[in-house]
Amino acid sequence: MKNFKYIIIVLLALIMIFIFSSQYSSIKNIITDKYRSRQQLVEKNIIQTVNYINNSYKVVEQELNQEMSEYSKFLVDKYRYNSEVMEWDLEELKEKFKYYDIYIINSDLEIIKTTNEADLGLDFSNFGKFAGVVRGRLEGDSFEADRIDLSTQTGEVKKYSYMPTPDNQYLIELSIAVEDKYPSFKQLNIFTDAGELTKEYDIVEEIAFYSVEPINYGVAKLRSSKKPYLDPDVPELHEDLARKAVLTGKMQSTDIEDYNLNHTLRFFPALISSEDKYQGWNFYVVGITYNDQIIEAELNKHQYLFGTNILLMIIFFIAFITVVIYLINKFEYQANHDKLTGLANRKLFVDEFKEIKIKANKFNSKVAIIFIDIDKFKDINDNYGHDFGDKVLENIAFRLKNSLKSEDKLARMGGDEFVLALGDISSQDDAVLITQRLINKFKVPFSIEGEEIKIGLSAGISIYPNDGKNLEELIRNADYAMYQAKKNNRDLETNLI
The missing domain is CATH 3.30.450.20 (PAS domain)
Structure with a gap:
């Protein structure tokens, strides 16, 4: 049950991570498509x-x-x-x-x-x-x-x-x-349009125009106002992209990094003649430099928001899971423990006995089941009331628990009846000695709400596997032994059979 509980939690965490990752991937694709469209x-x-x-x-x-x-x-x-x-x-x-x-x-x-x-x-x-x-x-x-x-x-x-x-x-x-x-042709100015597009779109860093000589394919950059109007001093990468754009008739693109700034260069032919190239006029290529920092900044922004949301969601998820685990553990505890004393109930005691029984079978040892009843507890309820009686039961459970070893199992069966499982004993005599010491501890009166209360215990013992193979049989035999102790002996020190 516990393993299943944690598997569910892990699956929920994985589902949430998948959903957030898918959302971020979608946002990333949307941003990329937006800038590609631009x-x-x-x-x-x-x-x-x-x-x-x-x-x-x-x-x-x-x-x-x-x-x-x-x-x-x-x-x-x-x-x-x-x-x-x-x-x-x-x-x-x-x-x-x-x-x-x-x-x-x-x-x-x-x-x-x-x-x-x-x-x-x-x-x-x-x-x-x-x-x-x-x-x-x-x-x-x-x-x-x-x-x-x-x-x-x-x-x-x-x-x-x-x-x-x-x-x-x-x-x-x-x-x-x-x-x-x-x-009127003076108004047909590609440099003017290029400047307006550069201002309008922040991803555009430069729109340049290149003239490619048709014979030797020399490349020069067009200038809008400065002489000479064709500048032959073109960077080698730009020259190569312009030349390839003319020779292939296709878009040429590459990514570069300058001073830790990323850019994309896209060169494409604008005017390519299918006529005789030796006529003497040039081919023209458009070269656009895109500032990739713009898209990277937006991606980083959403990545930061994504990371922040993930962190907040993790915190929320941890808090939620903590509450869920706390509630589950609480429900499990309540389902397996006595509400008044906090001791194991019959359901949990059955599971605990199974573990002790497996260990006893493995090491060829015995298990003692001790059935304990509080003497004249009805008189306490009648004289002091049920609320006072509950406090007496709480004190009895506390003293019983603190008189046992950690591996001993104690449960409240209901009313004023308790049952104890002692593992790793060699004989009934060992169980009798332990039970006698337990009864002797109750000779010391309880002080509850200013009242001194003397409590006596009666107990019966059954031994696994001598007196029974299953827990119900062992409890029944121990209960019968306890009943015989009360019937045959008034001295609480010897109420053991």
């Missing part, structure tokens, strides 16, 4: 902004391609009539081609004449593989236009076109600053 929302907004800008440029590009093609053909026709390009008045032509700059590139790939004095003398032969792209256009026979792109030095959104002269001696290049012709 990440997805940030990335979706950035992609939508980039795509919106890109789609807007595509619409404009159709018009600009047509316009640049017409202007380029006009210049080629002019070349047919006058091949001395150094004599051309480009400023006059620029007035005609409003918003456009004009470049004349010779067979050495050098800009020999232009409306943009800053680019005069620029030598494309020093531009590595891109020099081959320019030469291919010089030696071709058709009009080509690059996609709208960001100027490295000026930060302007520009578009370039190329058309060779019929004799392939010169390449005529046109460029236009798109925002000059379409001022």
Whole structure:
């Protein structure tokens, strides 16, 4: 019964721990999903902004391609009539081609004449593989236009076109600053949207944009206001993630730790062309740095609350279990003990005798059952009242208990009758001597509420296994012996049979 009781307690504790652990796991998943959703929302907004800008440029590009093609053909026709390009008045032509700059590139790939004095003398032969792209256009026979792109030095959104002269001696290049012709494009600013998202979401530490060169896959970081507008000094990890995002066309993610602060880097392609990569314009990648300390702080907060709740629950559970165990023990005690004297009752005495009997069988010893009755107890109740009689019984039980060894078992059978089990005795004589000493102790009167009360005992003895094999038989024989002692002897010292 006791083991079952503790098993139930352990099971209850395990159930409570499981419930709290499940709740914490659910809260942890909810928090993680919340921040993951925020990440997805940030990335979706950035992609939508980039795509919106890109789609807007595509619409404009159709018009600009047509316009640049017409202007380029006009210049080629002019070349047919006058091949001395150094004599051309480009400023006059620029007035005609409003918003456009004009470049004349010779067979050495050098800009020999232009409306943009800053680019005069620029030598494309020093531009590595891109020099081959320019030469291919010089030696071709058709009009080509690059996609709208960001100027490295000026930060302007520009578009370039190329058309060779019929004799392939010169390449005529046109460029236009798109925002000059379409001022509304100045409002299409990815840096502004990125800044607003960074302010709105505390998990976003930085939203950066990277340009990946299509030939050698060099990586540079776009700047919003500081020249040069493409910063080639990019950390190796960021460079590697941007390059992989372009090459795979997929999201690249990694976790890093700086100065004991955890961050997550997520790089994904924003503008990747399926056209010929040697056209000369770059691929673009968005790189977002997320501050993992935000989610860790919230997780730690809930972990602390979880720990606090667990501690409080443990305290409550311990207190509850303590009360339950106390009540269970109390109920068990009440069920097994006499309410007045606190001695074992018949039910508990039966269990105790079984243990003594097993031990006696094991060591081949005997057990004495002593049935004790208080002489003339009815007179005490009649003369002093039942409450006084109860106090007498309490004092008798106390003196009996304190006159025995700890291994001896004493029980109140009811009324003024007690029964005693003595284990590990060799003969009836041993039981007689012990019982006689017990009776002699009661020759000393009791002092109760100022009254001196003399108490006499009568006792009968039965021996296991001589006088019976079971407790009921032994008690019955001991009771009979006690009755015979009272019947045949008036001297209390010899009331033993």
